[in-house]
Amino acid sequence: MSAVFAALTAIFAKIGIQGINSDFATLVRTLVIIGALCLFLTITGQWQKPGDISARSWLFLVLSGLATGASWLAYFRALQIGDAARVAPVDKLSVVLVALFGAAFLGERMTAINWFGIVLIGCGVVLVALRV
Structure with a gap:
């Protein structure tokens, strides 16, 4: 929801x-x-x-x-x-930053597959934001 x-x-x-x-x-x-x-x-x-x-x-x-x-x-x-279709995904880079900040400041641990998912999210945002 x-x-x-x-x-x-x-x-x-x-x-x-x-x-x-x-x-x-x-x-x-x-x-x-x-x-x-x-x-x-x-x-x-x-x-x-x-x-x-x-x-x-x-x-x-x-x-x-x-x-x-x-x-x-x-x-x-x-x-x-x-464009909303480009702005909203860039805003969701917060997902990547939360993972990084959570690990750095809160001691939260993620597995290699979790980190791979975070990298994919970051790459996806870049691809959506490109004006090709």
Whole structure:
């Protein structure tokens, strides 16, 4: 389901940003997400007290939020000037980077076949991005 929604995100965003500033479009998207999540947490009763969250969790959630915001701004700008069919795969280079960062910073281990798959993903992104 995540992949389907991610694909729809690219298509809807590409259509939605036509004729408007990509940064403003990112703000609109963010406000929709905030509203939807507030509604979801309310309906499911999953709200938590902010004081129950550790300082370490707060730090990394804030850093994650900043990284997400930067990613979205860059993604929407790329969608505004490029083809969705090329921009979205380049965005998915994050899969390769997560594997590298996970191994380097979190001590996560992958097998040779896993690394081969990561290399194939990287090569696939390059092939899709080429304008041949």
